Structure formats: C-alpha cells, structure tokens
Amino acid sequence: MVFLQQHIIAPLRDFIFPPVCLTCTTLLENNKLRICPVCWESFTPVTASHPVWIELKSKFETGGVVRDIFSRFLFEKEGKLQEVIHLLKYQSMKSIGVLLGSELGTRLKSIPLFSTADFLVPIPLHKLKRRERGYNQSEYICKGISEEMGIPVNSSLIERKKYTQSQTKLNMRERMENVGDAFSINPKYESMANGKTFILVDDVITTGSTINACAAELLAHKAKSILAVSVALAE
Numbered sequence: 001m002v003f004l005q006q007h008i009i010a011p012l013r014d015f016i017f018p019p020v021c022l023t024c025t026t027l028l029e030n031n032k033l034r035i036c037p038v039c040w041e042s043f044t045p046v047t048a049s050h051p052v053w054i055e056l057k058s059k060f061e062t063g064g065v066v067r068d069i070f071s072r073f074l075f076e077k078e079g080k081l082q083e084v085i086h087l088l089k090y091q092s093m094k095s096i097g098v099l100l101g102s103e104l105g106t107r108l109k110s111i112p113l114f115s116t117a118d119f120l121v122p123i124p125l126h127k128l129k130r131r132e133r134g135y136n137q138s139e140y141i142c143k144g145i146s147e148e149m150g151i152p153v154n155s156s157l158i159e160r161k162k163y164t165q166s167q168t169k170l171n172m173r174e175r176m177e178n179v180g181d182a183f184s185i186n187p188k189y190e191s192m193a194n195g196k197t198f199i200l201v202d203d204v205i206t207t208g209s210t211i212n213a214c215a216a217e218l219l220a221h222k223a224k225s226i227l228a229v230s231v232a233l234a235e
C-alpha cells in the first residue's frame, strides 16, 4: 500500500490535480508546502520589539498568569495570512495548521523557556462549536509544533464549558467578562497540572483574554508556569 501511495497514487493525483498554492494558485514544486514562497514572504513577521507584542506581554505581566509569549506573524485585516487562517478554521485545511505549527516549532526549540515545557495545550473549543466545525484548528497547530519539538500535546486537560459568543465585536473589558469562567480543568486529569509548565496554543491572539482565562484555570490547579504561543498577533 505504501508503494502504491508513493509511486502510483501520489504522482497520478498530482498529475490530475497539480499542487497549487492555496492563496494564489501558483503551481507548487513541493505538494507538502501548500503555500508558495511568494505568499509566505508576504506574511509580516512580528518580533518581541513590535509594539503589539510589547503591549500584550505587559498585559500578561500585569495579569500575572502568563509568563511569556511567542508569535510569528502580524495578523493584518484583508492580508494573505488572514486568508490562510480562514482556510484552516472554516475550510477544513488542517494541513495548514500543521505547516504553521512546524514553522513555530523550529523557532521555539531554540528558546530554553519554551523548549523545556511539559505540554502543548490547544485552546479548546466548546464541544458544540467543535461538533459544528468538526475539529479544533489549534490542535493541528500543536501537532506541527510537537513534531518539531517533541513536546506532547494534551487536548483533554482543559474544557470550554461556556459557549461564548464571537469575540470580534467586543472590547477588552467585554471580552474578559465573556471568557471569565469559560474554562475548567477536566476532573479526570486534575492532578496532571501539578508542577507542570504548559504552552497554550491559539491561531491568533487578540486581547489575550482567552489565553488569560485558560492560564488562570491551570494555575488554580497548581501548574508551575504558563506560556502562550500563536501563529499571529492581531493589531
């Protein structure tokens, strides 16, 4: 079967459906990449010296629950990255999540604070939303990070118990109230948080209120430290 897949099925599939960039439809040489180098280069990188990063980090420091953050790109409205994240979240393009995760993982493994963490935890969706979408996009980002760093993914530890309304139209204060007690630790795994360092993973971090609520729940169950990682930071 492996032979069939590698030598007959895959070339035949590529002949009938040549691999193209998901955002600009340029032909791709490598089917696994999904995004062409030109589109990839068009994403705006973000670093720790960017004002959005600094603001979020200081907000987390004030909150006292998230120790450090890492993100890779700036989330710009109408930008190509928005299109890519949209495909990941709403069009079942799960392999994009793995690709973006592995991009994060290659960078995170050289940062000691992150490379020594115990678990990757995708920000959970409420079970109704998960059922509706069929998957949690952050789990695929975690998969990509995990493949690079060798840190296990724990998707069962935290549950989202509140079906929160979309946060996009809410201000900071409303978002905090919206997610305030939205997460709870799964009683089956309660003792697992004790003394562990977790990396919470989301596709885009906007105000950080979701991450904060999730982190607070883990710390309430004696987690040692919480780090936050996202593909992008929203301006």
Ligand SMILES: [Zn+2]
Binding pocket: 021, 022, 023, 024, 025, 026, 035, 036, 037, 038, 039, 040
């Ligand atoms: Zn492209």
